[in-house]
Amino acid sequence: MLVLTRKKGQVVIIGDEIMVKVVDVAGDYVKIGIDAPPEVSIRRLEVYESIAKENVHVAQSVREAGAGAVQELSKLISRRDK
Amino acid sequence: MFDTPQKIFFFQGIPGFEDVREYVLTPDREGVFFHLKGEHRPEASFLLMNPFLVYPDYAFDLKKTDQDVLELNCLEDARVFVMVNLQGGLNQATVNLLGPVVINDRNLRGMQLVLEDSPYTTRHPIIPNLQEKED
Numbered sequence: 001m002l003v004l005t006r007k008k009g010q011v012v013i014i015g016d017e018i019m020v021k022v023v024d025v026a027g028d029y030v031k032i033g034i035d036a037p038p039e040v041s042i043r044r045l046e047v048y049e050s051i052a053k054e055n056v057h058v059a060q061s062v063r064e065a066g067a068g069a070v071q072e073l074s075k076l077i078s079r080r081d082k
Numbered sequence: 083m084f085d086t087p088q089k090i091f092f093f094q095g096i097p098g099f100e101d102v103r104e105y106v107l108t109p110d111r112e113g114v115f116f117h118l119k120g121e122h123r124p125e126a127s128f129l130l131m132n133p134f135l136v137y138p139d140y141a142f143d144l145k146k147t148d149q150d151v152l153e154l155n156c157l158e159d160a161r162v163f164v165m166v167n168l169q170g171g172l173n174q175a176t177v178n179l180l181g182p183v184v185i186n187d188r189n190l191r192g193m194q195l196v197l198e199d200s201p202y203t204t205r206h207p208i209i210p211n212l213q214e215k216e217d
Contacts, residue, residue, distance in 0.1 A: 034197050039095070041147065043196050052098035052198055054204040055128070057166045058178070059099075062117075063170040065168040070129060073172050073208070074112035077135055 084109055084116065090185055091193045093151055096107070097194060102126040107185070107193070108147070116163060119181070128184060130163035136208050140179060142197050151193055152186040159187045165194075167205065176205040 006014060011021045017037050024031040034042055084106040087108040094102050107130075114135070120126030133140045144160065154160055163183040167176045179202035185192040 041087075041151075043200060047180070048097055050198050050204055051178070051194065053163065054167065054178050054181070055096060055098040057169055058128050058165045059126060061104075061167050061169040062127050063125075068167060070110060070115055070171055071112065072111055073166075073168075074158055076112040077114045077131075077208070078112050082152060 088190055089121070090118070090138070090190050090196075092192050094193055096126065097196065098129075099123075099126040107192075115166065120122040129166040131166055131177065133162060133177060133179065133182065137145065137179065137206065140160075140202075142182060142200065142202075144149050144195070148184070148193065148195055152184060152191050153189055154186050156186075161187055162184045166208070175208045177208060178191065178204045179206050180204045181183065 004014060006022050008022050008025050011019055013019050018040065019035040019074045021033040021035075022030060036042060084107060090105045092213050095101060099120070101108050102123045105126070106121055108119070109115070109116045110117065114131060116130040118128040118130050120159040122171050122190050144154075147159060158210070161184070163185070164174065164177040164179060165181065165183065167178065169180050180197050180200055181204065182197070183192060183194045
């Protein structure tokens with residue numbers, strides 16, 4: 001990993017189109033501003049990882065639960081919905 | 083729409099299964115759940131449902147960048163699903179409101195959003211909400 005030291009207000013350019021600016025630094029928190037083309041997805045890693053982890057659980061639960069459980073829950077929901 | 087199995091293309095894959103992009107979406111008999119299964123990758127298999135059946139006030143912003151990924155020109159073409167976790171059995175079933183799955187009706191492109199600054203989590207119970215509705 002490339003590690004750079006930047007001060008508040010300074011900018012890093014990645015490729016031709018992505019700019020990362022250190023907007024503010026306060027204690028443990030660094031506020032960064034990012035300019036990037038729309039096709040570049042920018043996400044907080046923890047949120048993405050929490051969803052990826054949940055998806056693995058969901059896939060596992062689907063394999064383990066079987067069709068019967070799905071059908072039962074399905075009936076429960078459609079009954080309440082009427 | 084979606085009464086019969088449909089091929090759905092997830093351009094960015096699904097978090098945790100980034101390399102699986104081609105899926106088949108199949109409704110169950112009751113019409114409540116949908117099975118989303120990786121076309122050649124059965125281990126990438128998810129259970130989806132309409133979130134508004136259990137959380138009628140559910141809402142989130144569909145960002146312009148996400149609309150572009152889906153090539154969504156008109157918000158009415160967006161179908162919203164959430165993933166159902168059945169771990170711990172029927173009574174413990176939860177839905178992931180932090181990562182809704184949005185499918186463009188028109189071109190059958192799909193993506194799972196990763197909501198930022200959202201009040202939701204990955205696990206909201208299904209059953210307690212059903213019981214509240216009954217009272």
